[in-house]
Amino acid sequence: MLHESTGGTGGPSGDELTVPMAWLYAEYIADELLRTGDLMPPTSFEYRAGRDxxxxxxxxxxxxxxxxxxxxxxxxxxxxxxxxxxxxxxxxVRERMDGATADAMAARGPAPDLVLAEAAWRWLEETELLAPDLDAVPGGGPAGPGEDDVPKVWTPAWQLGLPLGHLAIQLF
Incomplete structure (x- = not known):
């Protein structure tokens, strides 16, 4: 699962630069799917949640x-x-991340791909975005509510990003 590429001849100690190719490619595919679906502006937090x-x-x-x-x-x-x-x-995701982390630690420590994946997962779990409350009772507000009148709740980023990503796949 972990793809790595090295470039250059390495530093003075023989260390080589490791490029997280698998993660970068996964992020590229996700970005292309979301851009093709044209569901959110690429500069929004919702877009980032979907991409991650x-x-x-x-x-x-x-x-x-x-x-x-x-x-x-x-x-x-x-x-x-x-x-x-x-x-x-x-x-x-939790099961796969735990398994990948355990495998990487047993091998030689966390690979750069996994470090980036862990950072994305941490952001998705820890970040909350203000979003329309999809569980709000319809008809509870004034007739013909505008966007500003819709009840909103703080929602973990992954709960917004996942349906956005799912929809982008369907539209591809």
Missing amino acids: ALALTIFLSDTRGELSGIRVVSQLETWLSLTAHDEEWQDW
Whole structure:
């Protein structure tokens, strides 16, 4: 699952630069799916939440280490099913992240791909965005509510990003 590439001849101590290719490619695919769907402005926090949720799905679903050679169209159904249910997705990400972290630590320490994936997951879990309350009772407000009249709640970023990513996959 963890793809790495090295460039250069290394530093004075023989260390080589490790490039997190798998994560960067997953993020690129997620960004392209969201841009194609044209659902949110790319500068919004909601867009970032969608991109990070999709990138995590793409990165963590690559169980055979083939991400750089992946054909996006052949994986759309897998990603669509993974992003279909909030709670199941959250549990799936936690399990995959725990497994990847354990594998990386047993091997040689966290790879740069995993470090970026962990940072995205942390941001998605810890960041809350103000969003319309989808559980609000319809008809509880004045007739014909405008956008400003819709009740809003603070929602974890992953709960906004996941349906956005799911919709972007459907629109692709």
